[in-house]
Amino acid sequence: MTFRRQDAVPIYGNYHGYYSKRPLSEDRRLALLPKDLFEGARVLDVGCNEGLVTCHIAQSLGARKVVGVDIDESLITAAWKRRRSAWSQQEPSEEQISSPSRALRPDYFPASSEHMFGPLPIPTPKPRLDAFPQNLIFKHADWVTTEIAEDAEGYGVVVAFSVSKWIHLNSGDEGLLQFFHRVHTVLCPGGAFVLEPQPWDTYAKAKRMDAVRKLRSTANGLKMRPEDFPRLLREIGFGDVEHRGETGEGGEI
Ligand SMILES: C[S@@+](CC[C@H](N)C(=O)[O-])C[C@H]1O[C@@H](n2cnc3c(N)ncnc32)[C@H](O)[C@@H]1O
Numbered sequence: 587m588t589f590r591r592q593d594a595v596p597i598y599g600n601y602h603g604y605y606s607k608r609p610l611s612e613d614r615r616l617a618l619l620p621k622d623l624f625e626g627a628r629v630l631d632v633g634c635n636e637g638l639v640t641c642h643i644a645q646s647l648g649a650r651k652v653v654g655v656d657i658d659e660s661l662i663t664a665a666w667k668r669r670r671s672a673w674s675q676q677e678p679s680e681e682q683i684s685s686p687s688r689a690l691r692p693d694y695f696p697a698s699s700e701h702m703f704g705p706l707p708i709p710t711p712k713p714r715l716d717a718f719p720q721n722l723i724f725k726h727a728d729w730v731t732t733e734i735a736e737d738a739e740g741y742g743v744v745v746a747f748s749v750s751k752w753i754h755l756n757s758g759d760e761g762l763l764q765f766f767h768r769v770h771t772v773l774c775p776g777g778a779f780v781l782e783p784q785p786w787d788t789y790a791k792a793k794r795m796d797a798v799r800k801l802r803s804t805a806n807g808l809k810m811r812p813e814d815f816p817r818l819l820r821e822i823g824f825g826d827v828e829h830r831g832e833t834g835e836g837g838e839i
Contacts, residue, residue, distance in 0.1 A: 597792075597801050599752035600658035605638040615747060615782060616642065618830040618839050623778060624649040627742035630772065631655070632729050632765075633749030637665030641672045643745070644722035651716065653736045654724045662726040673719040730757055730765045740774040748837070750812070751784035755792050755801050759810045763818065770822050779824060782839045783812040 596602075616639065624647040631640040634654030644652040656662050700706075713720045725734045730753055746769070754762045769779050789805060810818065816827040830839040 597752075598657050598756060599633070599749065600656070600661055601635070602661070602664075604635050610638060610642060613639070614831075615639070615833050615839060616647070618833070619780060622648075623780075624743060626650050628739065628774075629653070629743045629745065630736070630741045631745045631747075632769075633657070633746065633752070634665060634724065635661050637661075637668045637724060639745075639747065640665065640724070641668055641722065644669075645672055645676070645718040649743075650721060651736075652722045653734070653741075654722070655727050655729045655734060656724070657726075657728045659726045662724045665724040669719050669722055669724070676718070730761055730768065737772045740777070741772055742774055742777045743780060744769050744773055744777070745780045747780075747782045748784060750781065750815070751789060751792065754808060754810070755789065755805050758804050759808055762810065763822075766815075766819055766822050770824060779819070780839060781815070781819075782833055782837055783815055784837055786811050786813075 624643050627649050628651045629643055629649045631643065631652065631654045634640045634656050635658075637654050640652055640654035643649050654662075654665055656665070715721065723736075725736070727734050746765075750762065750765070753765050757764070773779060789808075792801065792805065819827065832838050
């Protein structure tokens with residue numbers, strides 16, 4: 587008899603190693619957005635996977651606070667690791683380069699004082715909560731059905747890159763509508779919903795995931811199509827859609 591290992595099927599699009607196929611250097615998506623979109627904003631990234639794009643928004647695009655959320659706990663663990671390594675590889679700022687002694691030793695403390703009081707403690711700079719890496723956290727949740735604490739304050743930008751298909755396939759038309767409604771609820775007035783929906787023809791590949799019968803039967807009952815999303819979003823209360831461009835593999839933002 588032969589037994590084969592049953593690997594987990596990524597029915598949520600919860601691919602591991604996703605960013606080795608979609609590295610930042612080849613990812614056009616953020617470049618299609620207005621340059622100042624994230625400046626000073628609270629950002630939610632739904633379906634953040636291993637957090638590569640999320641880290642970039644927090645580290646390099648001026649966001650005040652970034653929350654990445656994913657349904658797959660092991661991807662969230664990987665995202666926290668990525669945050670740490672992005673931080674440790676971050677180049678020192680101009681200020682740190684030009685006056686390293688100031689950062690290390692802010693006050694003059696003569697030898698006699700040290701003799702009397704002992705050495706000065708090495709200062710730990712007070713972390714700025716609105717700067718990387720403190721401005722970035724990750725949460726494990728099915729964001730379609732579960733609120734996270736950060737939602738209460740609202741967001742200026744909600745990002746949903748390559749995740750609508752997976753929500754649609756797993757939760758059906760109703761689940762996707764629930765997702766859109768939730769985004770509308772957590773967005774502050776004037777906030778932006780950045781959506782990269784996968785085109786309908788890419789759904790077929792997921793439908794072929796024979797190991798997952800439920801996914802296939804939900805998929806066969808879907809009535810809504812990605813081309814309906816702008817109308818549905820308007821009905822929910824969003825303003826007119828702004829098409830920003832093609833993202834590759836048939837997708838667009
Ligand atoms: C194809 S990946 C896209 C990753 C990332 N957004 C990007 O485009 O760079 C889809 C991600 O969405 C996550 N996901 C799917 N359904 C979700 C849900 N209901 N709540 C949170 N995350 C979800 C998956 O685990 C997966 O990591």
